[in-house]
Amino acid sequence: MADTSPLISITHLSKSFPGVRALNNCQFELAAGEVHALMGENGAGKSTLMKVLAGVYTKDEGEIRIDGQVVNIPTPRAAQALGISIIHQELNLMNHLSAAQNIFIGREPLGRMGLFVDQDKMAADTQKIFDRLHLQLDPRVEVGELTVAKQQMVEIAKALSFNSRVLIMDEPTAALNNAEIDDLFRIIRQLKAHGVGIVYISHKMDELKVISDRVTVMRDGEYIATVPTASTSMDTIIGMMVGRALESNDNPARYTHTDDSHEVMLEVKGLNRGRSIKDVSFSVRKGEILGFAGLMGAGRTEVARAIFGADALDSGEVWVKGQKVAIKAPSDAVKVGIGYLSEDRKRYGLATGMDVQSNILLANLKNFVSMGFWLKQDAIEAVAQKYVTQLGIKTPSIFQLARLLSGGNQQKIVIAKWLLRDCEVLFFDEPTRGIDVGAKSEIYKLLNALAEQGRAIVMISSELPEVLRMSHRIVVMCEGRVTGELSAAEATQEKIMQFATLRETNTATAATTH
Structure with a gap:
């Protein structure tokens, strides 16, 4: 046998x-x-x-x-x-x-x-x-x-x-x-x-x-x-x-409309950087979630990093709330109210060897120092606990090492860091990569809540259902260029994919055949 x-x-x-x-x-x-x-x-x-x-x-x-x-x-x-x-x-x-x-x-x-x-x-x-x-x-x-x-x-x-x-x-x-x-x-x-x-x-x-x-x-x-x-x-x-039924809310963003009367929080004009960013322009308004779609290598992350000052631009302008700003380093971006949650949170977003509390305070520590060098420990612990509770971060305590938490909870720590810094423009690069279904649902709720509070959100995602579900408008890139822009009402997976594959040669061909 x-x-x-x-x-x-x-x-x-x-x-x-x-x-x-x-x-x-x-x-x-x-x-x-x-x-x-x-x-x-x-x-x-x-x-x-x-x-x-x-x-x-x-x-x-x-x-x-x-x-x-x-x-x-x-x-x-x-x-x-x-x-x-x-x-x-x-x-x-x-x-x-x-x-x-x-x-x-x-x-x-x-x-x-x-x-x-x-x-x-x-x-x-x-x-x-x-x-x-x-x-x-x-x-x-x-x-x-x-x-x-x-x-x-x-x-x-x-x-x-x-x-x-x-x-x-x-x-x-x-x-x-x-x-x-x-x-x-x-x-x-x-x-x-x-x-x-x-x-x-x-x-x-x-x-x-x-x-x-x-x-x-x-x-x-x-x-x-x-x-x-x-x-x-x-x-x-x-x-x-x-262990529970997820809320079936197909597209919360479709019911939280923004319109042209809302203030433009961020506008970029004619951004260029080598071959990765070619004449990119877009804007995002107060309370709006702007989705960025495209295939791998389209240049979406490169645009976010350049705006945040992580990579130098060859040319282009960045305007925040109607004021032209000079961003040469990430610290400049943070000063004008721009936060960036990297797709590689472990490498760029977290100090995994530090505890939850320290990570939440990282971008804002100077506000918790008295007499130049004393840390206000009670205030630090109180604010860290506030965000752990507010964002539903699952951790045994605020003193738990960040590396011991799940990906979804690590992502929430990074969000807490920028919320504490009170950034009004937030870039979320692949916010749910490596995160399970239940945690995704929680991240979506957070993004919608942030938009309702008036923050301007740019969400880069490779998952088309996610882009369609969350975005008020969608910008599509291909090979470093913006190839299309769609409202939530007109956007479909098929339309996004058409723009995402619209290479420069295709554009030239289209122009000569019309």
């Missing part, structure tokens, strides 16, 4: 960190040749569970079995030896090394004398893996020259070089466009056909329907249920994730 043991079986698994019980009596199962999606709000314990399986964390209690045999996984190296590999959301590659060197780092094949690395063999072994994946990649190319999508393929190839039977993918499509996602899915199906078990962590519902066989839902560090993807509605899965 054939062995019907699952490839991976996790039972009664628990894990605690100081002040936080991250996992409580969890279970999970993975079959060979299965794509098993792992879902839950940020902070539900998904990544922690998988990091235990990958040897990044050690479990406190519970049992892990591979092919029915109990195993101990104290380190990532032990996990690799058992055929388990994890591809983290933040890729772990060395940009100055070649693809082959990254794949075989620490395991380089040596030449005859055993003294030098056999570069030719290493490239040939890498090529074999690329051929297996049908990847058009040069093993000797420097990884830093590759797109994020191609870097991810190198990570997958590295996992396969360990003869991995289990591949854990954490938010693998977060920075990919549609064509790159299709390519990734092709490779996942190929691995699945070869019997590799894949754990797929994602918040993107449409992807899960396409790629996964089963979905396991976690909530607050506990196992909720495992269901077949094909026969389970997305509403059912969302209900299990959040």
